[in-house]
Amino acid sequence: MIDALLTRLKDGIEIRQTLSKIRQAIKDEEAFSDLYNIMWDQTNLLIPLLQSEDAKTRKNTALLMGDLAMDDFLEPLFTAYQKEETLFVRGSYLTAMKNFDYEELLPKLHKQYDKLCTQKTAEENKKHIEEEIRLLRELIIEEEGIPMHTFTGMNRKHQCVLLTNRNHADFVATQLTELGLKPTVFSAGVHVVTDALEPLLSLRTYQEMLFEPDMLKPCSFDAKAIVSMLLQSDLLTFLQQDHKGDTPFYYRIELKSNKDLRFKSDLTKKIASTLELESNRMLLNSPSHYEIELRIIENEEGNCSIMVKYFTLPDHRFSYRTESVAASIKPTDAALLAALAQPYMAEDAQVLDPFCGVGTMLIERQKIQKANTSYGIDIYPTAIAKAQENTQNAGQIIHYINKDFFNFTHEYLFDEIFTNMPFAAGKTTQQEIVQLYEQFFKKIPSLLTKEGKVILYTHNATEAKKIAAKNSYKLLAAFPYRNKPRTDLLIFSR
Known part of the structure; x- marks a missing residue:
């Protein structure tokens, strides 16, 4: 299979389609191994295709190079990226680079990221430019991590939601009452208002602590309503009041809903892209590296609640449990x-x-x-x-x-x-x-x-x-x- 596809590639037969078929074929480990061994001393078979007149051929070539992640491909990939003028292709080079050791390229990636973030972009190009910015940020974060904020809101008044075992929320509420608090039980846990978080951090019987900012009111479970609520709420100010540091907040979105994956993926993208632009990139969506989670929970009526989880507020209650097996109890x-x-x-x-x-x-x-x-x-x-x-x-x-x-x-x-x-x-x-x-x-x-x-x-x-x-x-x-x-x-x- 691989030999036949490579022959077609060498003979220039339907190059774009052949590249796609090769990428599909090497999902099989044996086929991947065969191609890798063949390409070991034939990297020049792919490199010239980065200069093809056909944009989709350039795109497929870059992605195949990323699949193989052979060291000889990194420099040609980055050079081609710098020269690429077709916007929908540029992200393919960055996607491919994720599989390489690109540390030496970080200064150039930073420069390109800063350039794109500050330049004015025509409306018809925004989708592709925002995608390129996102991919550049992912590459930078993967190597450098994110600058973390320091949580300073330990004694600031908060509305806290403690998620509990649904059958025993009353038990947790009793424990909170013994701490001098006035909890309210609801279907998934306990709601409590406090200006002292320390006692809650030592309570071992709840599963998660979320924060419910006053201004984040329930709204319809659709992108327009959620984005509108997040923007009106001045979420950024709420986060800044609880933290020390003037760098952007990196967050992820967690949707709790029975909607299908495509709907949730589209909703997440719409929320993230709007928040990034409207916050002057002080709120940055980063699914793999983050310090904040926006928990968006759909209810049976089709509305949703929006809450915040802080990873800047470490949960040390069970830090002893560094080892586990599949059957381990939580x-x-x-x-x-x-x-x-x-x-x-x-x-x-x-x-x-x-x-x-x-x-x-x-x-x-x-x-x-x-x-x-x-x-x-x-x-x-x-x-x-x-x-x-x-x-x-x-x-x-x-x-x-x-x-x-x-x-x-x-x-x-x-x-x-x-x-x-x-x-x-x-x-x-x-x-x-x-x-x-x-x-x-x-x-x-x-x-x-x-x-x-x-x-x-x-x-x-x-x-x-x-x-x-x-x-x-x-x-x-x-x-x-x-x-x-x-x-x-x-x-x-x-």
Whole structure:
């Protein structure tokens, strides 16, 4: 296939179309390898095509060079970019350059970026010029990063939205009330007004903190209405009041909507391009490198709310969790589960997690209720190594053992089992999970004191309750946790 396409290229047969077919073909790894090896000493086959009279041939050539990312292509690409007069082609050179080491070209890229940002552009050319500016900015940011602002609004009055587990927003609201605040519960979390953010930053049971500027009122979920609201709101002033620094704010847009991807992509582009121009490029959209997020959330009536998330305000609550595996529970979930279960936890308890994974459940349990000794068991050595790393980061002492729980014995009994139970996923079937629960409840009497508690986070509440009852364990409490997929926190004793 590749040999035949290269022959057509050499013979000048439908060059533009042939270049497209080559790019399509090398999506296959073997075809890519074949082309790369052939082109190793034949780079001059492509370089002259950058001077073709046909604009689309120049475009396709540049993109193919970018696919191959061979060092010999960078200088010809940049030279061709500088000479290119057809606007819709210019971005192709910049797109291609992303795959190269272009650090030495940064001064020239900066110069071109500044030139385009300050020059007057005819209306019919704006679309292509703005795209070129965006691509230049992406190249510069990829190498240099973005200048970060310093958050200084810790004691400024804010309307905060804490997104929570939907079934337990009231629990988080109670915690906020205990801090002397007056929270309001809504469908996705809790709204609170405060002029002291520090206490909120230590609360472990919410998922995210967003800010709701007074001037960002709900509006229709369409580009014109959203842009109008953002411009009228003086969003830039709001951001500046919370930060130190006079450089532009780099942001991303996060759309929470059931609309299709094309609609959301078009909407994002319209919002971003207008904000950039109207803010004199003090608000710059950068999906990969950013310090602000504009969260735009569509409701059932077709309107939307606009909120702000600050990445300039670091969330250190779970910074210990540097290691994880695919099945790891989210730290915010583990923290909330531990808080819900706290009334059933004994002080100075001996605690066991028989399926500990990377240690998150035990670490969060220790933060909410100090244990005497904690043990974590897991059959996977990788998980144990990661758990040890996370625990060290958390400044805690937990004993981890790489072993099958069902072969585990211990010299003394535990006061509590606190665990995230395995569930059917991948090659593990539901029948195997039911068998595991049967084994689990038969095993734990040999490890648990008569007064001991079994605290389970489970995807299989119905089976867990039946099997527990059959093994003489009574249900003390049940907390519906998540609706889709259904999960529960169950607490048993003998």
